[in-house]
């Protein structure tokens with residue numbers, strides 16, 4: 001299974017990637033968690049732009065994310081190889097992040113779809129729908145730069161709109177599981193597991209039932 005977690009900054013994708021992986025491992029599945037931008041050369045370049053160490057117009061950054069994605073997928077020991085070995089791959093962000101964030105930066109959605117065409121569609125996309133207010137609170141609690149809160153709020157609202165638009169196209173989504181990301185970690189994980197069990201029942205039979213059981217060791 002190739003599972004992608006998506007959501008706004010502060011939505012909880014990193015935490016839930018970790019928790020979902022731990023839960024699946026408890027059930028005996030082999031998992032590999034990863035993220036985009038990846039740790040590869042194109043991912044590092046994209047991250048240096050996001051962090052302000054390099055400057056690049058939005059179209060260049062979009063191409064950087066797309067190049068990183070293809071590298072991350074097809075490199076030795078990349079996503080494709082892991083899936084071929086029967087490992088469940090869980091990635092924190094994938095194509096939908098580009099469709100949402102880069103179209104929020106003013107780029108054309110069809111062009112973004114085109115430059116990502118070589119990226120395979122995941123089996124499941126988990127969208128953590130966390131309110132902009134909660135995302136801003138979490139970003140602030142992490143001590144990240146919130147100098148221009150008004151600007152950041154507007155950007156998150158815009159990105160959320162673009163996420164919903166991109167999700168409605170169904171492209172690069174696979175089966176969609178939407179979870180309300182505003183609750184506690186355990187609560188959000190429960191929603192993800194329930195959603196996956198529902199969506200995967202026909203594909204996975206008994207595993208669907210297993211996934212819906214409460215995770216152990218989570219308070």
Ligand code: TYD
Nearest residue numbers: 009035036037050065093094097098101102
């Ligand atoms: P993330 O790893 O979630 O942030 P952090 O390193 O702080 O945990 O993602 C980095 C940022 O990159 C995030 O704001 C979303 C953005 N991004 C895009 O704009 N397009 C993309 O294609 C991807 C993968 C990420």
